[in-house]
Amino acid sequence: MRTCDDLRNHLRPVVESSLSLLAGFLAGGIIIWAAGFNPILFYEALIAGAFGDIYSTLNTLSYSTPLILTALSFAIAARASLFNIGAEGQMYFGVLAAVSIGAFIALPSVMHQLCIITLAILLGGLWGAVAGWLRVSRGVNEVVSTIMMNFLALYLVNYLATYVFYDPLQAYKTKSILPSAELPLMVPGTDLSLAFLLSIATAMALYILLWRTPLGYEIRAVGLNPSAARYGGIDVKRTMITSMFLSGATAALAGAFEVMGRFYYTDTGLSIVRNMGFDGIAVSLVGRNHPIGIILSSIFFAMLKTGIQAVQRSTSVGGRTGVPLELGLVVQGIIIIFISIPEMLDLIRRLRGRREV
Amino acid sequence: MSEPIIRMEGIKKIYPDGTVALRGVTFEVLPGEIHGLLGENGAGKTTLMSILYGIVPLTSGRIFIKGRQVRVTSPNDAMRLGIGMVHQHFMLVPVFTALDNIILGAEPRKKGFLIDRKEAERRVMELMERVALKVDLDAPVETLPVGVRQRIEILKMLYREADILILDEPTAVLTPIEVEELFSFLRRIREEGKTVIFITHKLKEVKAITDRVTVLRKGLVVGVRRTRDVSMEELATMMIGRKLTGVEKSEEVSPREDYLRIKDLWVRNDRGGYAVKGVSFSVRSGEIFGIAGVEGNGQSELVEAICGLRPPEKGDVYIRSKRVIGLNPMELYALGLGHIPEDRHKWGIILEFSLKENAILGVHRSKRFVSRYGMLDEPRIREWTESIIKNFTVEAPGSDFPAKSLSGGNQQKLIVGRELSKEPSVVIASQPTRGLDVAATEYIRKILIRMRNKGKAVLLVSADLDEVLSLSDRVAVMYEGEFMGLVHPSEINRERIGLMMGGLRLEAIS
Numbered sequence: 001m002r003t004c005d006d007l008r009n010h011l012r013p014v015v016e017s018s019l020s021l022l023a024g025f026l027a028g029g030i031i032i033w034a035a036g037f038n039p040i041l042f043y044e045a046l047i048a049g050a051f052g053d054i055y056s057t058l059n060t061l062s063y064s065t066p067l068i069l070t071a072l073s074f075a076i077a078a079r080a081s082l083f084n085i086g087a088e089g090q091m092y093f094g095v096l097a098a099v100s101i102g103a104f105i106a107l108p109s110v111m112h113q114l115c116i117i118t119l120a121i122l123l124g125g126l127w128g129a130v131a132g133w134l135r136v137s138r139g140v141n142e143v144v145s146t147i148m149m150n151f152l153a154l155y156l157v158n159y160l161a162t163y164v165f166y167d168p169l170q171a172y173k174t175k176s177i178l179p180s181a182e183l184p185l186m187v188p189g190t191d192l193s194l195a196f197l198l199s200i201a202t203a204m205a206l207y208i209l210l211w212r213t214p215l216g217y218e219i220r221a222v223g224l225n226p227s228a229a230r231y232g233g234i235d236v237k238r239t240m241i242t243s244m245f246l247s248g249a250t251a252a253l254a255g256a257f258e259v260m261g262r263f264y265y266t267d268t269g270l271s272i273v274r275n276m277g278f279d280g281i282a283v284s285l286v287g288r289n290h291p292i293g294i295i296l297s298s299i300f301f302a303m304l305k306t307g308i309q310a311v312q313r314s315t316s317v318g319g320r321t322g323v324p325l326e327l328g329l330v331v332q333g334i335i336i337i338f339i340s341i342p343e344m345l346d347l348i349r350r351l352r353g354r355r356e357v
Numbered sequence: 358m359s360e361p362i363i364r365m366e367g368i369k370k371i372y373p374d375g376t377v378a379l380r381g382v383t384f385e386v387l388p389g390e391i392h393g394l395l396g397e398n399g400a401g402k403t404t405l406m407s408i409l410y411g412i413v414p415l416t417s418g419r420i421f422i423k424g425r426q427v428r429v430t431s432p433n434d435a436m437r438l439g440i441g442m443v444h445q446h447f448m449l450v451p452v453f454t455a456l457d458n459i460i461l462g463a464e465p466r467k468k469g470f471l472i473d474r475k476e477a478e479r480r481v482m483e484l485m486e487r488v489a490l491k492v493d494l495d496a497p498v499e500t501l502p503v504g505v506r507q508r509i510e511i512l513k514m515l516y517r518e519a520d521i522l523i524l525d526e527p528t529a530v531l532t533p534i535e536v537e538e539l540f541s542f543l544r545r546i547r548e549e550g551k552t553v554i555f556i557t558h559k560l561k562e563v564k565a566i567t568d569r570v571t572v573l574r575k576g577l578v579v580g581v582r583r584t585r586d587v588s589m590e591e592l593a594t595m596m597i598g599r600k601l602t603g604v605e606k607s608e609e610v611s612p613r614e615d616y617l618r619i620k621d622l623w624v625r626n627d628r629g630g631y632a633v634k635g636v637s638f639s640v641r642s643g644e645i646f647g648i649a650g651v652e653g654n655g656q657s658e659l660v661e662a663i664c665g666l667r668p669p670e671k672g673d674v675y676i677r678s679k680r681v682i683g684l685n686p687m688e689l690y691a692l693g694l695g696h697i698p699e700d701r702h703k704w705g706i707i708l709e710f711s712l713k714e715n716a717i718l719g720v721h722r723s724k725r726f727v728s729r730y731g732m733l734d735e736p737r738i739r740e741w742t743e744s745i746i747k748n749f750t751v752e753a754p755g756s757d758f759p760a761k762s763l764s765g766g767n768q769q770k771l772i773v774g775r776e777l778s779k780e781p782s783v784v785i786a787s788q789p790t791r792g793l794d795v796a797a798t799e800y801i802r803k804i805l806i807r808m809r810n811k812g813k814a815v816l817l818v819s820a821d822l823d824e825v826l827s828l829s830d831r832v833a834v835m836y837e838g839e840f841m842g843l844v845h846p847s848e849i850n851r852e853r854i855g856l857m858m859g860g861l862r863l864e865a866i867s
Contacts, residue, residue, distance in 0.1 A: 212732045214722050217714065224707050230666060231696070231704040232718035233687025 013288045016342040024338030028331035032323060041321045042311065042331075049310020050303035055190060056310065062191040062262070063302035066091075066273065068199040068295055069254035070280025072206055073247045075289035077128075077142075078347070079210060080243035081223040086131055086146025087251035088277025089153030093123035094255025095266050095273060096157045099165050102177030102260065109180040113260065116181060120256040121249040127153060128248020129241050136237035142244070150277075154270065162268045176265040183261035193261030200295065202253060206246075207291040219243045251277060282336055285343040297339075304332045360424055362388040362521065362552055363409070368418035370404055370576075378404040380576040381418075386521070391543055391553040393567035393584065395560070395596055397794035398765070400573040402556045403445075406523050410442040411435045441514025442523040447506050451499035455492050456481060459513045484516055488549070490542055503530040503653065507539075515546075522546070523554045528562060532651050533822065533855035540566050558596070558795070560589045572596055597795045615639040615675075616814035617663070617783045622672035624655070624662040632658035634838035635672070640783065640814040645805060647829030647846075648818045650858055655838035656818045657699060660787045663816075664696045665689045666704075676783055690719050695781030697773055699788040699818070701765075705772040708761035712753055715760050716742040716775050741778070749774035750800070766797030773801060777808065784808055787818045802828060822854065836860045 029039035050060045070087045077084035097120035101107075107115060131149060134140040165174040183194040210216035221229040222239045229236050255273050259265065263272045283301050287293030308328040311321055363386040370379040379401045386392045396402045407413040409420065411429040420427055422438045429435050435442070449458045460477045467473040478494065485491050492501075492508050501509075507527060514522055528536045543553055543566060555567055563570050567584045572595045579595050618639040626632035632655040640646040648656055661667035663674055665686040674681050676692050686696070698704035706715050717726050717738055726741070728734040742756040751770045753763055760768055769789070776784065786805060790798040805828060809815050819825050825832055826846045834841045834857035842863025844854070856866050 208732075214727060214731070214733060217717075217721050217733065221707055221710070221714075221718070224709050225703075227703045228705065228707050228718065231664075231686060231698060232721070233665075233685050233690065235685070 013290075013293070013342070017286065017288070017293075017339060020339045020341050021335070024335035027338060028334045031331060031334065032327065035323075035327055037321060037323050037327075042323050042328075045311045045321050045323075046307035046328075047303070048307075049313075050307035052310075056306060058187055058190040058192040060299065060302045060306045061196055062193070063305055064295075064298040065193075065196045065199045065261070066254040066258050066276045067279055067283045067298040067301055068203060069257070070251050070277050071283035071287060071294045071298060072203055072280075072291060073251035073254070073277075074281050074284040075287070075291070075294060076206060076210070076219070076250060077243055077247040078284065078289045079223045080219045080240055081226075082132070082135070082240060082244060082247075083143050083347075084128065084131070084146055084244065084247045085143055085281070086128060086149050086153075086248070086277070087254075087280050088275070089146070089150035090124040090127050090248040090251035091255035091273055091277045092153045092157040092270060093127055093248075094120040094252030094257070095259055095270060096160060096255075097123055097252065098177060098181070098256040098259035099161065099174040099266055102181035103165065103175040103265070106178060107180060112178070112181040113183065116256055116260065117253065120252040124252020124255075125245040125249035128251070129245040131248075132241035132244030135244075136240050158268060158270060161266060161270070166268065167265070171268075173265045173267045177259065181260060182264060183257065185261075191262055193257075195257035195261035198257065199253075202250065203291040203295055206250070209246075210291075215239075215242070251280070254280070282340055285340045285347065286336070288343050301336075304335065308332055359387055361385040361421075362423055363554075364421040365405070365409065366419045366421070368405065368408060368420075369416045370401070370408065370413065371416045378576055379408075382573070382576070382578050384571055384578065385581075386552060386554060387569070388552055389547060389550050390568040391547055391555055391566055393563040393570035394554055394556045394573065395558065395563050395570050395592060396573035397558055397596060398792055399575075399794065400596075401576040402558075402573055403525055405573070406442065406525065406554065406556060409435065410440060410523060436517050436519065439518065439520045440523065441517060441519030441521070443507065443510040443514060443525065443527060445525045445529065447503075447510055449498045449506060449509060452497055454495050454497055455501070455505075455509050456494040458498055458509055459494075459516050461513075463517055481512065481516060484512065488512075488515060488542070488546055503651070504532070504535040507531070511542075520550070521552045521554070523556070525556045526558070527555070528557070528559070529820070530652065532858045533851060534859055536562075560592050560596075563592060564589060574598055593795070613642045613812070614677075616642050616677055617816060618673075618675040618678075619663065620673040620675070622659070622662060622674065623670040624658045624667060625670055626655075626658055631670070632838050633662065633669075636835075636838070636840055638833060638840070638843070640816050642782070642814050643809060643812045644830040645809045645815040645817050645828050647825035647832040648816070648835050649822055649825040649832055649854060650820070650835035652820045654835050656835055657787070659835075660696075660699065660785055660816075660818055664694065664698075664785060687719060687722065690779055690781075691723070693780075693782035695776035695779055695784045697769075697776050697784070697786040697789050699791070701769055701772055706760050706768055709759055711759055712746070712751075712756045712763075712771060713738050713742045715771060716745055716756075718775065720779060745771065745774035745778055748778070749804075766793045769793055769797065769801065773804060777804070782813055784813050784815045785818075786815065788820065789817070790819070790821065790824060822851065822858075826851070826854070834858055834863075 032039040032042050049056060051057045070091060073087040074084055098116050101116045101119055127149065131142050131145045134145050135142045161174050167173050167175040186192045186194060210220060218234045218239045221232060221234055222236050226236050254276060258273050266272050279301065283297050284294055287297035311323055311328050312325040365382065365384040368379050368382045371377050382405060384405060394402045404413060408415045409429065411431045411434050420429060427438060456478060459481055465473045465476040481494060490508055490512060492505055498506060498509065507530065527539060531539060547553065557563060564584060569581065570584050571581045572579045572592065574596060620637050622633055622636050623631060624633035636659060650656060658667060662669040665684055669682065676694060679692060681689060681692060702708065720726065726734050726738055739756055745751065746753055746756065749770045751767050751774060753767060763771065790801050793801065805815055805817065817825060817828055829846055831843060832846050833843045834854060836858060841857040841861065844863065853866055857863060
């Protein structure tokens with residue numbers, strides 16, 4: 001439903017987010033300044049570090065890839081007014097799908113990747129759907145259930161990685177996946193693999209699903225007004241479970257792609273993807289739970305990450321800013337808090353107003 | 358003419374979102390009179406009184422009570438000035454007894470901090486004696502009917518020694534008999550020298566009870582009259598700014614087959630008790646079947662059960678001879694049901710959705726709106742929405758705007774338009790004109806009659822007795838989940854209906 005009024009409706013969040021972004025940068029700058037450094041130089045180094053040349057730009061995009069997916073995961077549940085904190089655990093199942101099929105089953109390329117993706121979607125989706133089912137049938141709050149299920153997922157996948165899929169030669173990690181299961185790099189010499197394009201495609205697909213199909217219509221209706229949804233003949237419970245399935249499946253893609261396109265294995269502690277699921281919550285809030293917003297905010301989060309690393313490097317070689325990494329991380333945190341504020345307020349308002357189903 | 362007890366001068370109210378509710382209103386009430394405040398919904402009546410009661414801050418203007426300029430910034434201020442207000446939605450604690458509610462916030466104390474219940478009871482009894490208004494003080498409020506709750510609210514105000522009483526649409530929840538009782542009570546306290554401000558949009562009530570009346574329209578005072586000097590027609594014209602054409606009921610359409618048949622239906626309410634106790638009736642094509650009754654007597658549950666929103670405990674529902682128990686709403690719509698729900702914000706509309714999205718609620722999976730690849734068919738949905746906007750005169754900035762940008766009346770028109778555009782054979786209209794202004798009410802009623810004349814079966818549930826009697830071909834009166842009787846409106850007077858609304862069976866009163 002894309003017309004002039006859509007533009008107006010979308011302008012408000014854009015303006016709000018831009019203002020809070022500006023405020024975040026100002027607040028961060030004040031802290032840098034108070035600590036005795038030059039904020040302008042700091043921000044300059046940060047942006048140069050993230051986008052200064054082709055290589056760093058592509059790496060920033062590559063960092064944004066898993067965030068796009070975990071954020072989409074949060075968003076699609078949030079559209080049904082479900083607060084899925086479980087992307088973290090659902091993502092681990094994607095890792096599991098990738099290392100199991102990728103390393104232990106020989107298949108021709110393309111087929112191999114498709115098998116991994118299918119299994120990731122199934123495992124992550126079902127893991128999410130369980131929380132959805134608990135919510136609608138037993139009234140278990142999904143925030144609580146998904147947090148608890150994150151631990152289950154962590155230890156289950158950990159166990160399998162350590163005792164079943166481990167690499168006999170290097171026991172700290174699983175066996176690496178076969179070349180036929182890898183997602184090829186888009187630009188050799190960078191970290192940017194096909195996973196980035198696939199993530200963008202997923203965002204587009206979810207956008208179309210939410211705003212162009214009857215299922216998306218139903219998910220949004222359930223999220224905004226469950227009574228009216230019921231009046232409209234929508235099966236509210238089934239729709240909630242479906243949206244949790246989609247949410248879990250999307251999170252699992254993040255885990256699978258990190259293995260297939262970047263690391264090709266996982267360490268047994270899953271540190272290669274740790275916290276990406278939680279980061280997705282913040283990314284989604286900043287992106288206003290909207291696929292397009294999420295792509296932009298993922299790139300922004302990735303920029304902070306690569307930028308601050310670059311600032312750190314520049315100090316270590318006696319660079320210009322002298323800002324230590326810890327202070328950089330504080331500034332990163334402050335900026336994130338500031339830009340999360342508008343959507344956070346909206347979300348709290350919605351959760352307060354939501355009627356139990 | 359005596360000095361006004363209340364004078365509100367040049368009152369303006371602009372809400373933070375820019376809505377102008379009052380554009381400079383001057384309002385005077387004389388001591389010891391019953392003063393009507395008449396206007397359509399949205400005219401600013403409640404806002405004006407909420408300012409006087411300190412709930413809503415004013416943008417500009419001055420308030421004088423008993424000749425002295427005052428600032429009222431909270432209900433406590435108002436109470437100290439002797440002003441008490443009974444809201445449309447009662448502000449009682451459901452689990453407290455009537456006595457507890459009456460004394461809440463003004464409890465007599467003993468030894469400094471204990472509530473002196475004996476003293477409280479003595480004072481309240483004395484008060485009830487004096488104003489001849491009785492309630493059972495020991496009953497928890499949640500067990501009492503709305504009429505009694507209203508009395509408790511009034512007693513609460515009088516207990517705080519209010520001598521100016523503001524009543525916001527007090528008759529909306531009462532049976533005709535209770536209305537009569539309320540009116541005679543108001544006359545009694547007028548004798549005692551109390552002043553009453555009576556907010557209403559019902560002309561009959563203004564004529565029946567008030568001494569003077571102030572008419573508001575769109576945030577402005579359009580006139581102040583002595584009630585006995587003004588006719589109802591004049592008041593109506595002042596209130597809506599034009600003459601009312603009234604709803605003309607067309608010639609008898611001879612009813613044909615039963616389109617909707619209900620057989621021994623039992624439905625539980627949310628608390629597990631029976632809200633509908635074995636109701637049977639049928640609605641024929643070409644008739645409006647009305648259900649009258651005080652709200653909360655099982656009408657909502659009955660409608661929800663028929664419309665697939667609440668599974669009945671037992672009994673049958675047939676639409677055009679097909680048994681439809683257990684079907685979900687979407688299947689019912691496909692079988693020819695149209696449902697105009699009683700609470701449009703809860704059921705009928707999704708405020709954040711665009712008009713287009715709202716226009717397909719319930720038919721969003723029908724072939725008509727889903728294209729080959731499983732996508733929603735944008736052009737068709739737009740066309741459909743625009744035809745609803747045009748055919749049902751929905752005043753809307755465009756079909757892409759969110760439903761919340763429409764006024765209440767236009768939201769209702771959108772819902773009515775959507776439901777009737779589904780080409781239903783059975784139309785269930787539950788409180789279809791509640792909260793609407795006079796013009797929109799008139800429009801919706803005309804549409805219902807047009808549906809009847811087109812041969813549809815219309816089930817009309819309304820707490821507005823005049824509405825039910827003027828539109829329906831047959832009327833059932835519902836009380837505590839049962840039908841007290843089935844009558845033709847032309848053959849029965851209001852008093853008899855009133856008795857039935859109060860729980861007497863038709864056989865018992867004829």
